[in-house]
Amino acid sequence: MIDSATGMSPGERYAVESLERTRSFCGFFLDGKYYLGPELLTAVGWLEGQTFIYDELDALGDPVFPDRVAGTIENLTLVLADGARLKLHPIPVHVPKDMHARAPVMGKNNGQLHGKTVVITGASSGIGRAAAHAFAEQSTRLVLAARDEKALAEVVEECAVRGAQAIAVKTDVTHGDQMRALAEKAAAFGNGRIDIWINNAGVGAVGSFENTPLEAHEQVLQTDLLGYLRGAHVAWPYFKGQKSGILINTLSLGSWVAQPFAAAYSASKYGLRGLTEALRGELVGYPNIHVCDIYPAVMDTPGFRDGANFTSHALTPPPPVYDPRQVARAMVACALQPRNSTTVGAAATIARVAHFLLPAFPQVSGWLTRTALQRAPHSATSSGNLFGPASGERRIEGGWRQTRRLPYWLVAASAALLLGGVVIARKHSTNNKPHN
Structure with a gap:
């Protein structure tokens, strides 16, 4: 929540004017955070009320500003500690005029999904927005759901550019009545059918x-x-009635390896594995109804920026971080040829192996997470987008890959070390067994 006294509005970017003999601030403010580049990389500053906390360090690694307080902001004016006053001004965000001509092609359209009715929840940003683009390029009929109406309208337009018919339905998935209404509107849009529910x-x-x-x-x-x-639950009656349908669920590597410091998230993802396996068990006699699980590794989405943070430290995703369009392509692949389980990203595969072979892996993960948080800059706690849509620009990417990339050889080395550790541990266990 942005303090109204600052004069800034949610979703708007603000630059700081430059004056001679004053410190230069070359970045911009967006939704109470301060970034150094347009790609929305890790925030280097933030607002606590009207106080501007700037985590700039000198050559020795010490804070440039005492207690990291750069100044205060009131009525679009940054007042520095030395009394200098710098005006803030909005930065217009331009959409390239040739966007229509440059719309990326995410996969070959072979016509198999043409005219299919596809419902996507969480379609306003991240994986959901990428999925909307991917299915639009398959000439489907899209029903896009999220809490952010403005962002959904943008995605509908982006899908139209890609040749798809799409409608937006404002939906909060925590409300059963809104989910039932979503299914009804989707069926009406799809001439009585819902073919794919994501x-x-x-x-x-x-x-x-x-x-x-x-x-x-x-x-x-x-x-x-x-x-x-x-x-x-709302899609099932349509699937059963038409004796066909595909349910695609976005799970996580957290469905296999518990995520310390994210207990409810871990409980959700573990629970989803049980839910989907139970649903498959009820499909005897319905060979054309499928439940497909997607297990992505850490994706480059706005989730780490928009989510709730109660650590008092800035959050950044652990590398390697992958392109969310990979998940979108996996969803299209499941729609074309359903399969129970799909893992996206080598790190997710490693985590899945670790779940079976290293029972103590959550303890290792917890230690790594705790260490990373202790080294991260301090940040105000926030409930993020838990109880309402995130403010600011909605995007597919979070801008993390440019700074959080690991080479593939390092991922492979991690896998080798993991498997090597398992072999050594098992050998040690065998050698220490009592002999009769």
Whole structure:
């Protein structure tokens, strides 16, 4: 929440004027955070009320500003500690005129999905927005759902550019009545059919279990677990009635390896595995109804920026970070040729192996997470987008890949070390067994 006294509005970018003999601020403010580049990389500053906290360090690694306080902002004016006053002015965000001509092609359209009715929840940003683009290029009829009406309208236009018919339905997946209305509108748009339903809406809350408010834990479960259950529940009668349909669920590597400091998220993802396996067990006699699970590694989405943060430290995703369009392509592949389980990203495969072979892996993950948080800059706690849509520009990417990339050889080396550790551990266990 932006303090109204600053004069800034949600979703708007603001640059700081440059004056002689004063410190230069070359970045911009957006939704209470300060960035150095247009790609929305890691925020280097933020607002606490009207106070501008700037995590700039000198050559020795010490804060440039005492206690990291650069100044205060009031009525679009940054007042520095030395009394200098710098005006803030809005930066217009331009959409390239040739966007229509440059719309990226995400996959070959062979006509198999032409005219199919596809529902996507969480379609306003990240994986959901990428999925909307991918299915639009397959000439489907898209029903796009999210809480942010403005962002949905943008995605509808982007899908139209790609040759698809699309409608937007403002939906909060934590409300059963809104999910039922979504299904009804989708069926009406699809001439009585819903062919593919993609459960993708998700939120997160990062923080120690006890420092994360109970209502935050509950909201994560309401969205990430019960939201998927509601989606399946409203789509199921259409699938059963037409004796065909594909349910695609966005899970996570967290479905296999628990995520310390994200307990409710882990509970949701583990629960989704049980939900989908149970649903498959009920499909005897319905060979043309499929439940497909997608297990992505860490994706370059706005989730880490928009999610709830109760750690008091800035959050950045652990590398390697992947392009969310890979998940979108996997969804299209499942729609064309359904399969129960698809893993996206080598890191997700490693995590899945670790789940079976290293029972202590969550403890290792917890230690790594705790260490990373302790080294991260301090940040104000926030409920993020838990209880309402995130403010600011909605995008597919979060801008993390440019700074959080690991070479593939390092991923391969990690896998080798993991498997080597398993072999050594098992050999040690065998050697220490008592002999009769």
